[in-house]
Amino acid sequence: MTAKILTEQSNPLSKNIDLMSGTEIASLINQEDFRVAEAVATQIKKIGKAIELIAQSFIQGGRLGYFGSGTSGRLGVLDASECPPTYGVSPLLVEAFISGGDKALRQAVENAEDSAELALQDLKLFNPDKTDIVVGISASGNALYTNTVLQEAQKLGVKTIAICTNPKAAFKAHADIFICPKVGPEVITGSSRLKSGTAQKMILNMLTTGAMIRIGKTYKNYMIDLQISNQKLYQRACQIVSEISGINLTEAVHYLEQSHHNVKIACLMAAKNIDYETAEQLLRQNHGILRRIL
Secondary structure, eight states: OOOOOGGGSOOGGGTTGGGSOHHHHHHHHHHHHHHHHHHHHTTHHHHHHHHHHHHHHHHTTOOEEEEEOHHHHHHHHHHHHTHHHHHOOOTTTEEEEETTOGGGGTSOOTTGGGOHHHHHHHHHHHOOOTTOEEEEEOSSSOOHHHHHHHHHHHHTTOEEEEEOSOTTOGGGGGOSEEEOOOOOSOSSTTOTTTHHHHHHHHHHHHHHHHHHHHTTOOBTTBOTTOOOOSHHHHHHHHHHHHHHHTOOHHHHHHHHHHTTSOHHHHHHHHHHTOOHHHHHHHHHHTTTOGGGTO
8 A cells, every 4th residue: 555645644743633622723723834834935946936937928928727626726716816806917817727617616526636527628728828827736736637737738838837735746747847835744634725725825826926026017016907996996096106106195096087097007197297198108118017117
């Protein structure tokens, strides 16, 4: 019998967790969560390389596709869905696929992670070419779904990134970049929604945030391409225009209205005392990167 993979091993620190109080359980989980950030830190160079790869893809007109099952798939969907409102990008720029489809977002779909057929269907839906990036997300890295996706993507000449917490993951063989923080056994044996899931969430945050920064979707640390879809975001946009342009909030509201709620253009109009058309032209000439102008 082969040895248990890391994500399925029992954690000796939690062997008596069923005898603990609520506070003791929370304390133990918290202690184990500290290990996650430390494990992810060991992968920073690989994550940085992945950020540059994704950013270059975006610059060339490419897209990012996440593929995963269960918790991993749900985390991919979460990360992808937050890119349009945060950075004002098309929903097609970062797409996420979970084995079993939308139903699997709320409930387990039997055998979905073991289906090569579903993998091929989802990869066909994404329809990647050589400018795109495919990311497989899996705790064990052994699920047939993610393995098939990465293998077939490589056959198409597509760059691939694999994210898991098992150093002996099968899909390592199909990854151009293999990101694997060793978070250790879970508090509840095999419950990879815990430390493994937290590690995956941290890494996905870095990948899309880093890539968006690299293509000019921020100015300093301001999200200047946010979509103003509610009152909170409107107030945030006013604050951003005020702070970047060095004007008061009343003036910021004026420029935001004049710019048709475009934060970048509002900043340019205020900072350079120019009209909408001139600001828009300046942005086009500088590929939408505000840092090149201000």
